[in-house]
Amino acid sequence: MTGHPRPMPEFPDDSVGLVTPQTAHFDDPLTLACGMTLPAYDLTYETYGTLNAERNNAVLICHALSGHHHAAGYHDDERKPGWWDAHIGPGKSIDTNRFFVVSLNNLGGCHGSTGPASINPETGRLWGPEFPMVTVGDWVHSQARLADRLGIERFAAVVGGSLGGMQVLQWTLTYPERIANAVVIAATPKLSAQNIAFNEVARQAIRSDPDYHGGWYAEHGTAPRRGLKLARMVGHITYLSEDAMGSKFGRDLRTNDLNFGYDVEFQVESYLRYQGDTFSSAFDANTYLLMTKALDYFDPAAAHGGDLARALAPAVCPFLVVSFTSDWRFPPSRSRELTDALIHAGKPVSYVNIDSPHGHDAFLLPDPRYQAVFAAFMSRAARDLGLAEETT
């Protein structure tokens, strides 16, 4: 917030207000799990709140499949706040009066960080389908470098939902000394066969679209929008609970009569088509493919013969694990599996299963019990770190 004379737009009191993304360039090559090396890369990020003198109040936000760095506050040209604005801001669960929040776009993303739509410096051509597969482990390494750049040796907490929660879990294993608290929301220690199957449908939809051109669609001046739309439609079904869909749309018709045709007939069709269209004109298909593979690959127990408790041995920080009763994408049983393994491994963990009708999407939404539990864990973290009530 500078002293610029232009009148400030009015934001809610509990908003971090106007935010401006920044980009950090990295010249040190990054070797990835797939064996390839990224010679250089950019990470786009935002920060909210103020890093204190001790540099111990930083919270890292990890995003999910279609997420990005813009988690809270407002951009100049948008009326909607960031995707996790319900939980980040002054007085919110992640209280920006206490914490300095860092939120980045992951490597391979399509919102500013280096990804398939960036130029490959070795060829001068877009990376496109040649962008290397990135894993949750790769992301965590790149996030640690961003932390180095910002002078953050240890995060007060690393926090994320869904695929973001997997990154949190990986942080506790790869950099246990650099994470003071872990918040793993609506996540799973590994995908099920059904989860992989849904991802595979999404990939086939994109890759079989004639406009995909083997991933070189940008060079053909097009994009596989049909495929990406289908991928998003399938995704949306898995993000909402059956009950949420039922109470939101039921079998309501868009007009009064059946039209006996293929135009939209039921409200739920209209909703899905709209979600698919909007997404497919804004998101990069190659990034979507990469993100689904990162989900499929995540399985920290695999290197330990499937023994998750053994895989969790390196972790040292307290965990908060949160699930939602109606989430059928990563159902409560998956969070309990993680919690049980943490307990078995002798790690400090609090687990809560929030009663919610909103399915997987519940992790994005405000909910009194969810917010209370989340805020209490973060307050305790702040107290343990000796953070003042107000850092500014």
Next chain:
Amino acid sequence: MTGHPRPMPEFPDDSVGLVTPQTAHFDDPLTLACGMTLPAYDLTYETYGTLNAERNNAVLICHALSGHHHAAGYHDDERKPGWWDAHIGPGKSIDTNRFFVVSLNNLGGCHGSTGPASINPETGRLWGPEFPMVTVGDWVHSQARLADRLGIERFAAVVGGSLGGMQVLQWTLTYPERIANAVVIAATPKLSAQNIAFNEVARQAIRSDPDYHGGWYAEHGTAPRRGLKLARMVGHITYLSEDAMGSKFGRDLRTNDLNFGYDVEFQVESYLRYQGDTFSSAFDANTYLLMTKALDYFDPAAAHGGDLARALAPAVCPFLVVSFTSDWRFPPSRSRELTDALIHAGKPVSYVNIDSPHGHDAFLLPDPRYQAVFAAFMSRAARDLGLAEETT
């Protein structure tokens, strides 16, 4: 089984053996729910067992979304028996020593009965996308005409699973005097918003395939195989339970190492692609679209302000309602909804929820408890009708 001198292939003792489809042509126009009239049409069907002198031992089999008339026994050119061979044959649940079984391909189908791939006599062109929308009610009317043709005034039972079960339910309402017993398996009195959403994804996949050509693909010498493959892949996920998929495939890799590419990596991907490819080269896309719409439209309670018990008033026969514990496409709760409404309406109903790990597909598979319940209901039906143990 004629006295033909060619040596008979050997079939299992409990098989109906070699069967030959027949086709019945109808010249009386059939007015459909959508308002259109089919001037003439063919229905392809098979029969197993022998119609008795009293003509009161006939059982009608109604097929599901991708089914057809070949429910039991063997065709000359195929090594696999019909799709419900586990339940139809000498000594099986639908015992062909007692019953005369009629199994047809529904109107709009792609296995011989008049459908989008037939010639429209009024234009001399394939029906293609101009084939009228058919509803469950329309099917039941056409099935009653087939019964007339075969001299069957009243079916000993009408039986079906999934979409087939909806036809059974409709029979009890449209022709209560022509059905002595109803077996409704793995069905629902109406689709949920989530069911419709999955159907809509399938339709969008087919209709957005550039090879769909607005439904005139045959005239372009092509077919929307990519779209149909995706539709089938999504369908398959909903036919299997999460547990069945998990125990069948888990996270097993096809080769020992991750390949960090988009070739098949997990076994479940290979399975889905194979299922999709096989189906998309054998099934007609316009038929698939019609079948999904028939599913969406089915809602007998709609005309009664959503009061299912009131809608069921015309039914008079005993019902057997069967669900499977792990079916999440039409879960047990939907069968209980139907059962409760039948009880509320004062109808005789037996309901059984079979413990099975196989999801929706369980209705196709053999299972001792399922078979025992099914056979007992059919035996009681035979006794009530005074059918001898052996009709031949």
